Amino acid sequence: MAKPLNIGVIGCGFMGRTHSNGFLQAPKFFDLPYRPVLKKICARNADRAKSFAANWGYEGFETDWRKLVASPEVDLIDIASPNDTHREIAIAAAQAGKMVMCEKPLGRNAEESEAMVKAVESARVRNMVWYNYRRVPAVTLAKQLIDAGRLGRIFHYRTVFLQDWTISADLPQGGEGLWRLDADVAGSGVTGDLLAHNIDTALWLNGPIEEVSAMTETFIKARKHNLTGKEQPVRIDDASAFLARFRNGSLATFEATRYARGHKALYTFEINGENASIAWDLHDLHRLEYFDHRDEGRLRGWRSVHITDGDHPYMKQWWVPGLQIGYEHTFIHQVADFITALGEGKDAAPTFRDALATDYVIEAVLKSAANRNWAKVREEA
Numbered sequence: 001m002a003k004p005l006n007i008g009v010i011g012c013g014f015m016g017r018t019h020s021n022g023f024l025q026a027p028k029f030f031d032l033p034y035r036p037v038l039k040k041i042c043a044r045n046a047d048r049a050k051s052f053a054a055n056w057g058y059e060g061f062e063t064d065w066r067k068l069v070a071s072p073e074v075d076l077i078d079i080a081s082p083n084d085t086h087r088e089i090a091i092a093a094a095q096a097g098k099m100v101m102c103e104k105p106l107g108r109n110a111e112e113s114e115a116m117v118k119a120v121e122s123a124r125v126r127n128m129v130w131y132n133y134r135r136v137p138a139v140t141l142a143k144q145l146i147d148a149g150r151l152g153r154i155f156h157y158r159t160v161f162l163q164d165w166t167i168s169a170d171l172p173q174g175g176e177g178l179w180r181l182d183a184d185v186a187g188s189g190v191t192g193d194l195l196a197h198n199i200d201t202a203l204w205l206n207g208p209i210e211e212v213s214a215m216t217e218t219f220i221k222a223r224k225h226n227l228t229g230k231e232q233p234v235r236i237d238d239a240s241a242f243l244a245r246f247r248n249g250s251l252a253t254f255e256a257t258r259y260a261r262g263h264k265a266l267y268t269f270e271i272n273g274e275n276a277s278i279a280w281d282l283h284d285l286h287r288l289e290y291f292d293h294r295d296e297g298r299l300r301g302w303r304s305v306h307i308t309d310g311d312h313p314y315m316k317q318w319w320v321p322g323l324q325i326g327y328e329h330t331f332i333h334q335v336a337d338f339i340t341a342l343g344e345g346k347d348a349a350p351t352f353r354d355a356l357a358t359d360y361v362i363e364a365v366l367k368s369a370a371n372r373n374w375a376k377v378r379e380e381a
């Protein structure tokens with residue numbers, strides 16, 4: 001029987017649900033050395049925390065995260081609350097000797113993230129950031145193909161994350177669900193919220209980024225704030241695009257916006273190498289598009305591979321070949337990988353330190369956009 005791993009989750013919004021589902025489902029589909037036990041959920045609103053606990057099968061709830069962090073009943077603190085809470089909770093949890101998992105982005109800026117890295121590393125506690133798209137089986141397969149050298153030298157990396165949910169000028173900023181529009185809470189706009197995913201995947205697949213040239217725009221300059229009731233300036237970036245040079249010599253374009261009418265979460269990347277190219281699209285997440293120039297000329301073309309077979313990453317654990325899985329499974333895979341690595345005495349990526357590399361790119365993007373020039377990405381301390 002696997003040993004229990006007692007989990008305390010902070011935050012019961014969208015991410016509280018994805019993480020809770022991940023902890024619940026992972027041991028049902030993966031053979032794990034520890035069994036996650038949903039000990040406590042924490043949210044400021046007691047009624048909400050209570051009904052969330054009942055719905056997801058938590059043993060109890062808390063309204064003060066400090067109590068949860070101090071609780072001897074809990075081995076791992078999972079941070080699924082808004083970005084402005086990450087730093088303080090993660091540091092307190094590490095100091096209390098708890099393992100820490102944190103929703104992306106790690107901090108609101110690189111300084112916050114550095115402090116968080118320092119805390120988990122000096123306390124020597126296991127840690128991970130929920131950059132969940134790495135665990136889409138098709139994306140993991142892309143990583144395997146690149147690492148095996150199938151693409152050869154990489155020339156281009158092209159990626160977007162497009163949404164359209166903030167176009168209305170009547171949409172307020174701040175508070176439940178809309179804190180992503182409030183710079184004090186979020187840190188930045190689409191750069192930290194959406195491009196963070198593109199950057200994490202890109203660093204993982206194609207290595208470090210050395211310099212960037214960016215532009216950002218805030219299309220709606222003022223919005224009513226839900227907490228103050230007043231019209232206030234909007235200080236997040238609504239759209240962000242940048243050019244990048246990777247250390248391996250390849251060139252990249254990155255773009256994210258919440259103003260691409262018609263697109264809800266169009267996250268795509270395409271990578272062009274000397275021998276082969278790969279393309280992926282979140283809206284069709286179970287497919288990997290692959291072109292190999294070494295194929296026989298008469299039959300050469302893009303293949304659309306349905307990533308549902310037993311020899312595809314993670315898929316052996318799921319249904320039968322041909323039946324696909326979805327978004328929520330990326331969180332289940334993340335829990336499974338974390339617990340498997342824990343059993344082996346290892347870290348599962350991305351660790352806080354891995355996520356700091358993404359924050360350094362975000363920092364350079366925002367700096368470049370503000371100064372209207374190229375910016376070097378800070379090297380790891």
Ligand code: SOE
Nearest residue numbers: 014104163180193194197265
């Ligand atoms: C924003 O709408 C958002 O929910 C991000 O915060 C998530 O990280 C992304 O996966 C989907 O879009």
